[in-house]
Amino acid sequence: KLLFGDGDAAGAIAKFRRAHELSKDARLLWNMAVCEKELRHYASAARLVSDYLAEAKNLSPESRSNAEQTREALRGFYSELTLQGVAPGARVTVDGASVGTTPFRGPMPIDLGRRRVRIELAGYEPFERQVDVPGATPITLQVQLVKQRSSASLSVTSTGARDVISVDGKVVASGHWQGALPPGSHAVRVSAPGKKPYEAQLELLANGSKSLQISLEDERRGVPLWAWVAGGAA
Secondary structure, eight states: HHHHHHTTTTHHHHHHHHHHHOOOTTHHHHHHHHHHHTTHHHHHHHHHHHHHHHHHSOOOOHHHHHHHHHHHGGGGEEEEEEEESOTTTTTEEEEEEEEEOOOOOOOOOEEEEEEEEEEOOBBOOOOEEEEEOOOSSEEEEEOOOBBBBOOOOEEEEEETTTTTTEETTTTEEEEEEEEEOOOOEEEEEOOOTTTOOEEEEEETTOOOOOEEEEEEEEEEOOOOOOHHHHHOOO
């Protein structure tokens, strides 16, 4: 109560929650609801008021009526959001805070204002939208999850800083290159003046990685013609 009086609603709700775990006193749920309202977490405040009404014993008719009126007033400060097109097992966050994993039992209460809804499901690209929440009015968000494109990673490093690195016939860097490629067969070539080119055909697996360390050899050159002529004369 001292924390709440000092304007620290977040600290106060932590204390009230722990006290409720120990005592199971329903009055602490009401205190938690007041803290959530101060933090503008209206949906959570309404849920706590509902819990208070369900758990509190021997409430006077006046106290029950006041609590029900408070819960009804809070409805104007949050909306119930329905997610459509989401497979089970998707992780849902609102403004970076975890809400849970699909499927939900019903619509998801979400506080008034502009909210960032993000949905993540293994094997799919994250889905993220800004949602304007009017309060009181139910809203629906149509979710379209796109499958992730499988990729592989390749790293090529040559001992010569100016050695030219080509991948699939395209020059990509000098000395060192690292990047993502689609799974499958890829041609790698490393070349430099006066050096014997390195060429290889690599098979990259989906979500796999390969690393190449290349040291080009000097080109072997034949003996100049003048040397043979001079030797013959001798």
